[in-house]
Amino acid sequence: xxxxxxxxxxxRNAARDLRRLPSQARKVAGKEVQERVAEPLATEVxxxxxSGSRMAQPLSxxxxxxxxxxxxxxxxxxxxxxxxxxxxxxxxYGLEFGSGTRPQRxxxxxxxxxxxRSSRGGSRTRRSTAQFAGEGGHYIFGxxxxxxxxxxxxxxxxxxxxxxxxxxxxx
Amino acid sequence: MADKGRDLxxxxxxxxxxxxxxxxxxxxxxxxxxxxxxDDNLDGLGKGAQLxxxxxxxxxxxxxxxxxxxxADKLDDNLDDLEQALxxxxxxxxxxxxxxxxxxxxxxDAFDRAKDAAKQAREASDDVGDGLSNAKDRVKEFGAExxxxxxxxxxxxxxxxxxxxxGFQEVAANAAAAFGPIxxxxxxxxxxxxxxxxxxxxxxxxxxNRLKAAIQALESGTxxxxxxxxxYLDGLEDQGKTLQALKKDADALGxxxxxxxxxxxxxxxxxDEVTAATEAYVRARDEQSNGQGALGFALLESVGQTLGxxxxxxxxxxxxxxxxxxTKLYQEALGQTSETQERARETxxxxxxxxxxxxxxxxxxxxxxxxxxxxxxxxxxxTTDSWEDYADKTGASLTDVNDTLEKQVQAAENWxxxxxxxxxxxxxxxxxxxxxxxxxGAPLVQQLVDASDxxxxxxxxxxxxxxxxxxxxxxxxxxxxxxxxxxxGKTLGEEFAKQLADSIARGSDDAVSAAKKIRDRIKExxxxxxxxxxxxxxxxxxxxxxxxxxxxxx
Numbered sequence: 059x060x061x062x063x064x065x066x067x068x069x070r071n072a073a074r075d076l077r078r079l080p081s082q083a084r085k086v087a088g089k090e091v092q093e094r095v096a097e098p099l100a101t102e103v104x105x106x107x108x109s110g111s112r113m114a115q116p117l118s119x120x121x122x123x124x125x126x127x128x129x130x131x132x133x134x135x136x137x138x139x140x141x142x143x144x145x146x147x148x149x150x151y152g153l154e155f156g157s158g159t160r161p162q163r164x165x166x167x168x169x170x171x172x173x174x175r176s177s178r179g180g181s182r183t184r185r186s187t188a189q190f191a192g193e194g195g196h197y198i199f200g201x202x203x204x205x206x207x208x209x210x211x212x213x214x215x216x217x218x219x220x221x222x223x224x225x226x227x228x229x
Numbered sequence: 230m231a232d233k234g235r236d237l238x239x240x241x242x243x244x245x246x247x248x249x250x251x252x253x254x255x256x257x258x259x260x261x262x263x264x265x266x267x268d269d270n271l272d273g274l275g276k277g278a279q280l281x282x283x284x285x286x287x288x289x290x291x292x293x294x295x296x297x298x299x300x301a302d303k304l305d306d307n308l309d310d311l312e313q314a315l316x317x318x319x320x321x322x323x324x325x326x327x328x329x330x331x332x333x334x335x336x337x338d339a340f341d342r343a344k345d346a347a348k349q350a351r352e353a354s355d356d357v358g359d360g361l362s363n364a365k366d367r368v369k370e371f372g373a374e375x376x377x378x379x380x381x382x383x384x385x386x387x388x389x390x391x392x393x394x395x396g397f398q399e400v401a402a403n404a405a406a407a408f409g410p411i412x413x414x415x416x417x418x419x420x421x422x423x424x425x426x427x428x429x430x431x432x433x434x435x436x437x438n439r440l441k442a443a444i445q446a447l448e449s450g451t452x453x454x455x456x457x458x459x460x461y462l463d464g465l466e467d468q469g470k471t472l473q474a475l476k477k478d479a480d481a482l483g484x485x486x487x488x489x490x491x492x493x494x495x496x497x498x499x500x501d502e503v504t505a506a507t508e509a510y511v512r513a514r515d516e517q518s519n520g521q522g523a524l525g526f527a528l529l530e531s532v533g534q535t536l537g538x539x540x541x542x543x544x545x546x547x548x549x550x551x552x553x554x555x556t557k558l559y560q561e562a563l564g565q566t567s568e569t570q571e572r573a574r575e576t577x578x579x580x581x582x583x584x585x586x587x588x589x590x591x592x593x594x595x596x597x598x599x600x601x602x603x604x605x606x607x608x609x610x611x612t613t614d615s616w617e618d619y620a621d622k623t624g625a626s627l628t629d630v631n632d633t634l635e636k637q638v639q640a641a642e643n644w645x646x647x648x649x650x651x652x653x654x655x656x657x658x659x660x661x662x663x664x665x666x667x668x669x670g671a672p673l674v675q676q677l678v679d680a681s682d683x684x685x686x687x688x689x690x691x692x693x694x695x696x697x698x699x700x701x702x703x704x705x706x707x708x709x710x711x712x713x714x715x716x717x718g719k720t721l722g723e724e725f726a727k728q729l730a731d732s733i734a735r736g737s738d739d740a741v742s743a744a745k746k747i748r749d750r751i752k753e754x755x756x757x758x759x760x761x762x763x764x765x766x767x768x769x770x771x772x773x774x775x776x777x778x779x780x781x782x783x
Contacts, residue, residue: 134236147234203248
């Protein structure tokens with residue numbers, strides 16, 4: 059069993075237990091974590107999209123964070139981002155994972171957009187969007203990986219302080 | 230355009246498996262890159278034949294490391310494959326006549342141990358999860374009304390000692406009885422699990438850095454390699470010493486090493502088992518010699534210190550921070566809630582007194598009656614008669630009972646030394662079985678020590694057949710019966726126990742069903758007490774809920 063699995067188990071357990079915190083503490087922790095941990099991480103993801111491929115660049119403005127006790131980043135949006143009509147949601151899955159149900163849809167939209175055609179029509183012969191991913195690819199999880207150590211340190215530190223303060227405020 | 234999809238939501242903690250957190254592969258990449266640079270430098274300098282050779286050697290090592298890095302990259306962070314890659318590297322070094330043969334072997338050995346540490350870390354992580362699950366089960370026992378409050382309270386603590394004292398003061402008296410003091414601390418510490426996460430993160434990082442240093446040293450091919458590897462191996466050697474110390478403690482307590490290690494990792498069941506074994510040991514020592522109770526407490530203290538071996542625990546790949554925190558909490562809880570614990574202990578002792586005592590007069594009386602009845606039966610002309618047919622007609626004098634008691638006490642006194650002597654003579658399974666029996670199995674242990682080699686071999690053989698035939702369940706049922714008889718002797722009076730013994734002796738009912746009757750009787754007797762306890766728990770939880778509501782009021 060790889061080390062990663064043990065770490066993954068510990069991480070999932072911690073995330074699950076965080077959801078069981080009293081709601082008041084969860085709200086406080088959520089705001090702090092969003093501001094101090096998720097936002098810096100989102101900035102890195104935005105940077106990755108900005109320096110990515112032509113189709114990735116519009117997504118840099120679509121990166122958002124959420125109020126949550128664990129750092130959560132959301133990328134997508136229904137707004138049209140490319141000339142063919144592709145939205146952030148159409149682009150993000152293909153750019154992140156490369157193929158599958160959603161990437162197929164995104165790929166078609168992207169390809170048609172590149173050819174200046176309507177978003178409808180066209181064949182489905184090509185399923186991969188790897189050519190749009192730029193040299194790095196995996197913009198979100200690649201960034202997570204690069205920033206993992208620093209982000210975990212920051213997250214655990216912030217959470218420790220928040221829980222301590224919350225406990226003191228009760229007493 | 231209609232857009233029915235959803236945004237991609239990435240959770241940094243929950244989705245950890247989606248990205249790399251194990252730096253071993255990345256570390257190897259770094260090594261490969263540094264080897265590249267070293268190789269370039271050597272090529273640039275390699276004007277003389279000697280330097281050329283050196284460069285070639287370095288390049289070969291570099292290629293081997295590249296292979297390792299590629300293998301690691303390809304299969305992500307699977308340690309098994311990393312090990313194979315290292316073997317390849319070692320083979321390459323050997324093929325080039327490098328002087329690092331020994332070093333390669335050491336590194337491979339070190340890697341084996343690192344793999345074991347990773348496995349143990351996973352088990353520790355599982356244990357923490359188990360501990361949480363058990364803690365939740367215990368919380369449910371508090372009663373339907375208080376369950377939600379208790380769970381919320383348990384989840385709301387960050388694991389610090391002050392939070393236990395502040396939040397659980399009201400319910401501590403009852404909670405301690407249900408969880409045990411260590412269980413209480415562990416359950417709460419595990420509730421959030423941050424300690425486990427941090428420890429796992431730090432452990433992974435340390436392990437990676439050490440591995441990386443060792444591999445880099447191997448790549449450089451200098452004396453630094455020996456130094457780095459030795460440092461890494463020294464760390465592992467400390468683990469060995471710690472293991473030896475743990476094994477010694479585990480042997481003294483008559484429990485498995487795995488139980489003690491799990492207890493270190495914070496497993497509540499294991500901690501309960503260690504606590505019970507320690508108490509049993511202390512009690513046995515006290516019985517053996519008045520005034521020597523201090524020895525037992527010294528052992529208890531020793532076990533407490535063992536539980537606090539945070540540094541060693543980290544090296545073992547265990548949940549170091551959680552163990553350290555647990556020990557700290559336990560120690561603080563010992564000081565701050567001693568009164569609570571004392572009450573809990575008294576309650577627990579009241580319930581388990583009969584079970585834990587070995588030399589019970591009722592049991593001795595029963596045994597004597599059976600022995601004498603059997604003796605009578607032996608003397609009759611009908612060899613098919615058993616002692617049960619004559620038990621009613623047989624009486625036992627106080628002298629006979631005293632003799633039997635004396636034998637039991639003698640056997641109990643010799644129990645520990647006998648167990649030690651048996652350790653080298655019987656299989657681990659048999660030893661484990663005897664240890665499970667505890668001081669109650671002292672007469673059997675004594676007989677085994679006195680047995681001839683042939684008898685011993687037969688016993689071993691029978692134990693194996695017993696294990697194979699799955700008679701454990703039957704044995705447990707009978708043991709339950711015996712325990713209940715002892716219970717009855719202590720709690721309901723010797724007269725009642727005598728009736729039970731007579732009932733068994735008459736053969737009017739089998740031992741197990743008779744025992745069940747007695748158990749029901751005990752339940753009846755204690756029903757009021759149990760109800761009162763639950764009421765107190767519920768009231769405490771309600772008060773706790775009200776107090777929390779007041780605190781949380783804006």
